[in-house]
Amino acid sequence: AQSVTQPDIHITVSEGASLELRCNYSYGATPYLFWYVQSPGQGLQLLLKYFSGDTLVQGIKGFEAEFKRSQSSFNLRKPSVHWSDAAEYFCAVEGYGNAGNMLTFGGGTRLMVKP
Amino acid sequence: DAMVIQNPRYQVTQFGKPVTLSCSQTLNHNVMYWYQQKSSQAPKLLFHYYDKDFNNEADTPDNFQSRRPNTSFCFLDIRSPGLGDAAMYLCATRRGPPNEKLFFGSGTQLSVL
Numbered sequence: 001a002q003s004v005t006q007p008d009i010h011i012t013v014s015e016g017a018s019l020e021l022r023c024n025y026s027y028g029a030t031p032y033l034f035w036y037v038q039s040p041g042q043g044l045q046l047l048l049k050y051f052s053g054d055t056l057v058q059g060i061k062g063f064e065a066e067f068k069r070s071q072s073s074f075n076l077r078k079p080s081v082h083w084s085d086a087a088e089y090f091c092a093v094e095g096y097g098n099a100g101n102m103l104t105f106g107g108g109t110r111l112m113v114k115p
Numbered sequence: 116d117a118m119v120i121q122n123p124r125y126q127v128t129q130f131g132k133p134v135t136l137s138c139s140q141t142l143n144h145n146v147m148y149w150y151q152q153k154s155s156q157a158p159k160l161l162f163h164y165y166d167k168d169f170n171n172e173a174d175t176p177d178n179f180q181s182r183r184p185n186t187s188f189c190f191l192d193i194r195s196p197g198l199g200d201a202a203m204y205l206c207a208t209r210r211g212p213p214n215e216k217l218f219f220g221s222g223t224q225l226s227v228l
Contacts, residue, residue, distance in 0.1 A: 034216075036219075041203075041221075041222070041224070042221055042222070043119075043205055043207075043219030043220050043221045043222050044158070044205070044207075044217075044219045045219070046216045046217070049216060090157060090158070102160055102163070102172075103148075103160070103217065104160075105157035105158050105159075106157060107156065107157050108155075108156070108157050110155075
């Protein structure tokens with residue numbers, strides 16, 4: 001079974017600073033990997049996804065993520081954080097479970113942005 | 116325009132009183148999911164439908180049931196809610212293949228008194 005670990009529960013950065021959110025996954029085959037963002041009281045919005053090909057993927061809102069197979073990681077980055085980026089971020093891996101394909105989420109990282 | 120709609124936005128029920136949450140979609144997607152998300156935790160998959168085929172996660176309590184009368188609608192029934200069932204319930208849809216993205220509704224926040 002697949003699993004996802006987000007080591008950082010909370011991260012605080014200053015507006016304009018760079019950001020990196022860590023994600024490590026466990027899956028036997030080549031995974032499908034996703035990053036979602038969730039604002040308080042809202043559903044999840046897809047930021048970006050990786051299936052194959054170029055290991056550096058670009059997403060919405062200026063986010064990017066890099067797939068590193070050797071490290072089983074899929075870290076999310078942004079060069080300059082905006083106050084509106086404050087939210088909860090979830091990394092997820094798609095794999096084949098007992099009942100077909102399923103998406104497994106990491107525990108989430110809450111991003112706070114200081115003015 | 117919202118494509119995955121969950122009603123109501125907030126639901127309050129009493130301990131042990133059955134409650135139904137609804138989800139509708141305008142995307143004509145084959146797959147519909149129900150996730151439970153407790154405070155400060157990741158969404159946890161309860162079950163999903165691929166068309167009419169129902170798939171229950173192994174650790175989903177028997178207290179939770181689901182119905183999908185047609186492509187557009189899916190319901191989550193909690194037969195006897197306990198205090199531990201208070202959570203945000205998220206509905207999501209997908210067209211079919213696993214490389215397609217999920218579309219999430221805004222969720223229903225369930226409180227159990």
